[in-house]
Amino acid sequence: MSKQMTGARMVIQALKDQGVEVVFGYPGGAVLPIYDEIFQQNDIRHVLVRHEQGAVHMAEGYARSTGKPGVALVTSGPGATNAVTGLTDALMDSIPIVVLTGQVPTFMIGTDGFQEADTVGITRPCTKMNWLVKDTAKLAETIHQAFHVATHGRPGPVLIDIPKDVQFATADYVPAEKAKIGHYQPRTEGDPDQIARLVEMMENAERPILYTGGGVINSGPRASALLRELAAETGFPVTSTLMGLGSYPASGKNWLGMLGMHGLYEANLAMHGCDLMINIGARFDDRITGRVKDFSPRSKKAHIDIDPSSINKVIHVDVPIVGDVTRVLEELLRQWRARGSRTEKAGLAKWWKQIDEWRAVRCLNYKPSASTIKPQYALERLEALTKGMDRYITTEVGQHQMWAAQFLGFEDPNRWMTSGGLGTMGYGLPASIGVQIAHPEALVINVAGEASWLMNMQEMGTAMQFRAPVKQFILNNERLGMVRQWQELLHGERYSSSWSESLPDFVKLAEAFGCKGIKVDHPKDLDDAILEMIRYDGPVIFDCLVEKHENCFPMIPSGKPHNEMLLSADAEAFRSGAVLV
Amino acid sequence: MSALNIKKGSTSHSAYDLRSALSEVEESHTLAVIVENEPGVLARVIGLFSGRGYNIDSLTVAEVDHTGHRSRITVVTRGTPAVIDQIEAQLSRMVPVYAVHDLTAEGPSVQRELALVKVQGRGEHRIEALRLAEIFRANVVDSTLESFVFEMTGTPDKIDAFAELMRPLGLAEIARTGVAALSRGI
Numbered sequence A: 001m002s003k004q005m006t007g008a009r010m011v012i013q014a015l016k017d018q019g020v021e022v023v024f025g026y027p028g029g030a031v032l033p034i035y036d037e038i039f040q041q042n043d044i045r046h047v048l049v050r051h052e053q054g055a056v057h058m059a060e061g062y063a064r065s066t067g068k069p070g071v072a073l074v075t076s077g078p079g080a081t082n083a084v085t086g087l088t089d090a091l092m093d094s095i096p097i098v099v100l101t102g103q104v105p106t107f108m109i110g111t112d113g114f115q116e117a118d119t120v121g122i123t124r125p126c127t128k129m130n131w132l133v134k135d136t137a138k139l140a141e142t143i144h145q146a147f148h149v150a151t152h153g154r155p156g157p158v159l160i161d162i163p164k165d166v167q168f169a170t171a172d173y174v175p176a177e178k179a180k181i182g183h184y185q186p187r188t189e190g191d192p193d194q195i196a197r198l199v200e201m202m203e204n205a206e207r208p209i210l211y212t213g214g215g216v217i218n219s220g221p222r223a224s225a226l227l228r229e230l231a232a233e234t235g236f237p238v239t240s241t242l243m244g245l246g247s248y249p250a251s252g253k254n255w256l257g258m259l260g261m262h263g264l265y266e267a268n269l270a271m272h273g274c275d276l277m278i279n280i281g282a283r284f285d286d287r288i289t290g291r292v293k294d295f296s297p298r299s300k301k302a303h304i305d306i307d308p309s310s311i312n313k314v315i316h317v318d319v320p321i322v323g324d325v326t327r328v329l330e331e332l333l334r335q336w337r338a339r340g341s342r343t344e345k346a347g348l349a350k351w352w353k354q355i356d357e358w359r360a361v362r363c364l365n366y367k368p369s370a371s372t373i374k375p376q377y378a379l380e381r382l383e384a385l386t387k388g389m390d391r392y393i394t395t396e397v398g399q400h401q402m403w404a405a406q407f408l409g410f411e412d413p414n415r416w417m418t419s420g421g422l423g424t425m426g427y428g429l430p431a432s433i434g435v436q437i438a439h440p441e442a443l444v445i446n447v448a449g450e451a452s453w454l455m456n457m458q459e460m461g462t463a464m465q466f467r468a469p470v471k472q473f474i475l476n477n478e479r480l481g482m483v484r485q486w487q488e489l490l491h492g493e494r495y496s497s498s499w500s501e502s503l504p505d506f507v508k509l510a511e512a513f514g515c516k517g518i519k520v521d522h523p524k525d526l527d528d529a530i531l532e533m534i535r536y537d538g539p540v541i542f543d544c545l546v547e548k549h550e551n552c553f554p555m556i557p558s559g560k561p562h563n564e565m566l567l568s569a570d571a572e573a574f575r576s577g578a579v580l581v
Numbered sequence B: 001m002s003a004l005n006i007k008k009g010s011t012s013h014s015a016y017d018l019r020s021a022l023s024e025v026e027e028s029h030t031l032a033v034i035v036e037n038e039p040g041v042l043a044r045v046i047g048l049f050s051g052r053g054y055n056i057d058s059l060t061v062a063e064v065d066h067t068g069h070r071s072r073i074t075v076v077t078r079g080t081p082a083v084i085d086q087i088e089a090q091l092s093r094m095v096p097v098y099a100v101h102d103l104t105a106e107g108p109s110v111q112r113e114l115a116l117v118k119v120q121g122r123g124e125h126r127i128e129a130l131r132l133a134e135i136f137r138a139n140v141v142d143s144t145l146e147s148f149v150f151e152m153t154g155t156p157d158k159i160d161a162f163a164e165l166m167r168p169l170g171l172a173e174i175a176r177t178g179v180a181a182l183s184r185g186i
């Protein structure tokens, strides 16, 4: 027997049926009926944000750190348009989120009503799918379908636009198990014949590399476990994109570090010089490939991806395998083991010797300083003092983000949340709150640049209100550091608008929000300050004044191939001795 | 390079694979996209083409299965083999898309377009227009003393040829439906 209820109640009921525990949102006229329902129940927690962009990034942080879809609720018009950046971010990084927007009543749509915006029109290119629900009878089913779409196949953001009269009207509630989820059932099993071809290549490869990405993490913890088995049993080296960090442990024997524009020397040269590249859930992004024409010129390439459109989009591959990473790795390991777990041992040994020579370049070396805090040093100390803790890291976008990826070690998946594809400054603070709400007891740190951090700093209010003890670790170089670096290296040192003028006093700002502010500007005080931050039971704004003109190396200038990497001056000294492929 | 007339996936090592995906030569392909007939779906499909910089040379849409609420979109597009493959993959992964058929790659197909062609003129021109219309099997669907509206169906090339011939005879206006296409045989 079905139950009659209002559309607004249906929204809550459907979220409960989907196992949602928390919604990040902001009210307004067009969602008042839903907020009225939120008020009258206790199962779903509502986190009131300070800006709708914050709500969507929080939902992303929640999703990325739990593997469950994140949910945001915003009003029509400006509420919806403020959500656009977060939706695009989630689309680029394949993060499953469900965004509910209010809309003017159906009879008013198209009349330029107050706070009317063509939300489904605006968000069509930045959602995996979106729906305008004009009939209450279809609302519950659409919500169930939305969760299915967000979490199946390549995950991504979905949006449901709900006019106010649809929220008020009543209809029969369609429970999740009765809802038609449609025909959307992406393929998860890889083609066994293609997998067999890859197995054969693995047996003969002399210079193989596992190039892993965010897809391993999206596929779930089992995928990371299988990747570890694969690396351990084959002895193949492993590198990862920014999005995939943690799927293979940083302490692992086969770990080469991150690859790409600011990736490690050994990782990029191994990509360039390999004879077999196995791409597992990565997408040959331009920050990875550099100049496409010269990308890994002598390798056979296999690509495992759940999204068929990722295959051959940028780089033409020899072995395409469409499927879920977990399922494909299971089958790959099964076949390879069944044939005797063979690898080309002599070739591999030579390959590792080569890699060790590249490693000896120590590409992350930087010039230490006794008087100024180097950003790399700050991260090394943060790493040392938080190692082994139940730790989650988010970041903003810029140099600090790349240094965090280089200098922090991730042992497990879902511990590293960063805006990769879109590169959204202002992502890290709200994302850290989303993570903390999901993991109340954990240590959640947002590694930030001062400029990015200001973009969504209003969310400190959210952190205070909901007792999310997030640590805002700001590497303050008083510069739009990454922009400044490009201007220095590529635009004749003309520093056009790339410094942070009129910065607030971050300690006073912390006091104004009612949280703790810590400022440190000398290396000798750093450890104590970090420990104070970790121990403080509440949100902290940590203002770490660092070297203003430090550059992030290695760097492959965009459009250059992997073997034309710039190293820091220190690493440069070693360069002449290194073998360039 | 011309597309091979072998159904994709018809053998385990399909001859379709022989077409080099690395060729830089642009090909014209006709795609049939079967979609859920819901508001916004056409916009999503078209948005894909504009958003990713693909070409649309012709586009037709209509619901073809009223009970199943399915529409058939026929798109004629152009691109290198790699781009065509990418378009097909991008379309196939869309949530409201049931199926994508590359009619050009899958085998022989029938392609038809309907055009209404208005020709204005008197005397010799008028007679010549009628004579040519007969050769092209175009029907007169409207006439005044100084004009005809011809209706004709055919391949886009045939319609182009007819319009070209009508130009000196007083071609005034032309409306075309875009291509509808089906694969031949079963």
Ligand SMILES: Cc1ncc(C[n+]2csc(CCOP(=O)(O)OP(=O)(O)O)c2C)c(N)n1
Pocket: A396, A397, A398, A399, A400, A401, A423, A424, A425, A426, A448, A449, A450, A451, A452, A453, A475, A477, A479, A480, A481, A482, A483
């Ligand atoms: C919303 C947004 N606007 C502009 C940019 C371009 N951008 C990339 S990094 C950067 C500077 C970031 O400065 P900061 O947050 O202080 O980090 P730093 O590089 O100094 O570590 C800018 C402006 C961006 N990524 N996102």
Ligand SMILES: [Mg+2]
Pocket: A398, A449, A450, A451, A475, A476, A477, A478, A479, A480, A481
């Ligand atoms: Mg900065």
